[in-house]
Amino acid sequence: MFIIHGLRDLSLDQQNQVCGQCHARLGGKALPILAFPDVLDHKHFLPGDSTLTERARIWSYIVPPTTTPGTPPSTTIGQGFDNFWPDGRGKKSRTQWQDHVGGPHAWKAGASCMTCHAFHGDAVSKDPQQQSKLRQPPKELCESCHSQSGSTKQPNREMYAGGPGLASSQHADQGVECVDCHMGAVGQRMTATTAGKAAFDVSFHGMWIAYSDNPPATLADARGNCEVCHTDQRIMTNGTKPPPKTAVELLDYVRKIQESTKAAIAKIQNRALTNKSKDSKTVLQLNTAQANLNTILMDGSMGVHNSRVTPNGIVSPQGGIADCLRLANIWVELACRQPGANCTGAIFNPISEQVAEPNPPACLTPTN
Numbered sequence: 001m002f003i004i005h006g007l008r009d010l011s012l013d014q015q016n017q018v019c020g021q022c023h024a025r026l027g028g029k030a031l032p033i034l035a036f037p038d039v040l041d042h043k044h045f046l047p048g049d050s051t052l053t054e055r056a057r058i059w060s061y062i063v064p065p066t067t068t069p070g071t072p073p074s075t076t077i078g079q080g081f082d083n084f085w086p087d088g089r090g091k092k093s094r095t096q097w098q099d100h101v102g103g104p105h106a107w108k109a110g111a112s113c114m115t116c117h118a119f120h121g122d123a124v125s126k127d128p129q130q131q132s133k134l135r136q137p138p139k140e141l142c143e144s145c146h147s148q149s150g151s152t153k154q155p156n157r158e159m160y161a162g163g164p165g166l167a168s169s170q171h172a173d174q175g176v177e178c179v180d181c182h183m184g185a186v187g188q189r190m191t192a193t194t195a196g197k198a199a200f201d202v203s204f205h206g207m208w209i210a211y212s213d214n215p216p217a218t219l220a221d222a223r224g225n226c227e228v229c230h231t232d233q234r235i236m237t238n239g240t241k242p243p244p245k246t247a248v249e250l251l252d253y254v255r256k257i258q259e260s261t262k263a264a265i266a267k268i269q270n271r272a273l274t275n276k277s278k279d280s281k282t283v284l285q286l287n288t289a290q291a292n293l294n295t296i297l298m299d300g301s302m303g304v305h306n307s308r309v310t311p312n313g314i315v316s317p318q319g320g321i322a323d324c325l326r327l328a329n330i331w332v333e334l335a336c337r338q339p340g341a342n343c344t345g346a347i348f349n350p351i352s353e354q355v356a357e358p359n360p361p362a363c364l365t366p367t368n
Helices: 012-020 037-041 079-083 096-101 138-143 156-161 178-182 247-273 280-299 319-336
Strands: 185-188 200-203 307-309 315-317
Touching: 012 096, 138 156, 138 178, 156 280, 156 319, 247 280, 247 307, 247 315, 247 319, 280 319, 315 319
Parallel strands: none
Antiparallel strands: 185 200, 307 315
8 A cells, every 4th residue: 555645745736636625616517516526426536636627617706607518608607706706815615725726825835735734633732723733833834934044035024023122013012923914814604603694714825915995996895804803803812902994994004004115115226326436335335225125125015014104194114124224224325425426316314423334234134
């Protein structure tokens, strides 16, 4: 007997399809009913098979036309619309396969269901991880890749946590973890669970964030990840209750931060581009300035991971975001003080006094 080890012996697609035969919404190619592949053709779908899409009709927001012998093609209305949001995310339970294979963890990072979930036994001993068979608690699992030392080489953990002497994010202070925003409960159970209706308690497995008016208003039947806490008033792990926000207010919050961060980066870069000095010291200083801005760009949130918006609508960069902008500005202004620099353009943050070259030169520099 040959024992198959999921991670070692199966390809990424095979791993996902083993899980997808149950954790997906699909039906028979000839019958518009929900059924698993082994029920449809009486041949079990075995580990190592990669014919799930050939053996079943995969549901999506717009379900492809079905053809029954002797009848004209028809589109099954309701299955896709009722079970998926217009942007493709699962609207009901058991859409994990569709969510995952359409997300960046599958098509960009090469991660499978088994990357995060154990396929035999209990991976960790404490709830709620044990129920999901996660290999590590959620926070540890995300940070094992999404950090400067992880496989992504992105400073997501460092930017969100703040770092030595730097403030952590507002959300981190309230006990919000990566999965709360990136895997928001946007799906409902099929049957009533609370207050006579199905609760939104099914996590999205595509790991990207959506906002309820994005896609456009014509497809506004969508649930934003931020609404899971701010509209549903979900209590955080530390006992705090998020302030109530409408979908419009939540999107405005995010856009304010991102536009402010983009403007700050552009201002520093535009100032640097006016520097006319070509000596090696100037070039090194300008490159170091850009390295600090690159840390913000590598994070990918464009400031959302660690910025705040004041009651009067002013964006206040915090933690790593603030430090990266501070250091980039210092390096550009040091370069502009070099002979022959003749810098022009607006200064992000004027520096009137003498200032030494920062040490360490880059923000969020690892301490080990």
